[in-house]
Amino acid sequence: MKKILLLLPLLVLAINTNAQTKFGVKGGMNVSNLTGDLQNNKSKIGFYAGGYATIKIDDKFAFQPEVLYSAQGTKFNSIQAVVPEYGPVTSDLKFNLDYVNIPLMFKYYATEGLNIEAGPQVGFLVSAKGHAKANVDGQKVNDTGDIDELFKSVDFGLNLGLGYELRNGINFGARYNFGLANISDVGGKIKNSVFSIGLGYSFK
Template sequence: MKKILLVAVITVLGFATVNAQGIKFGAKGGLNFASVSGDNTENTDVVTSFNFGVVSEIPISDTFSFQPELMYSGQGYSFNDNTIALSYLNIPLMGKYYVTKGFSVEAGPQVGFLLAAKNEKTDVKDLFNTFDFGVNFGLGYKLDNGLNFGARYNLGLSDINNVENSSGKNKNSVFQISVGYFFF
């Protein structure tokens, strides 16, 4: 897992050594509205948390870009007034298609590494898988001054439960809004 994380960090940040015209680096942050989908989730509620991290945008053509990110993401769910708070280090690898100047649609895979899991103040990390995989879909708008806005949905594809003989499978389900800025 450490090797995967190292490769991901190099992928996201390693382009700093490349002196290619048009590559942008920045930061972003925003709100998450998270829950779980799957078996026995009809009584779960959404929890609100935050996300923040670093991004890079690498133009491939006039209308298509590759945007790797390294993001902290607060996720989880609530049931019967009991909140499960999940903290992830996520690595989205987004393809962005610019429909018009500034406005883009985006999609791409995401890998996540569970950093912490708490039920109120109790550590429950052992009940959850440490690796998560999903796919993102979203919209973005970038101003000429580097300020950008985004809305994204993360559809979890892997079971987050790590409980033997579990009666069901649960997957992350996260809607995100964010504001960012490209520095250069």
């Protein structure tokens, strides 16, 4: 939170002193996973949504700060466990990690509309839940619980992506987030990995 408070005055100053600023909204699909000291986990589908400001520096370069709500995490299929009351149990497990991410993207326009982007990102964990789905003694069981204690509250990563902007304000983008920080709070190393595709609209 302190980092956000330090960044906001600088971003507001940059926006107010540049006439070529456009505000917009964006959203799309995440394909996320957790990498590191985990085994047999798979990617899960989520979403992201939020807003941005595109500040044109010149014809070739722009700076784009964003605030995005992002549903991330990972899943495990057919996990084997022994429950004392029921014996061996096979279950599917999801880690649903919801973040408020703040990407600070620098964009290079290779041609009109087509841009390459890169920049750092800080993420703040707002919700962490585990969801288990199993068949126990012939009955289907669904259980959800908080797993906040397993993960650190702040993440840091690097984004790389491509985008294309139409003259009517509609834009398309694909981005990959490399998690650089260890988000495990219980030992070992775990990092976020997120591929995103989506649509946006810049207001004129």
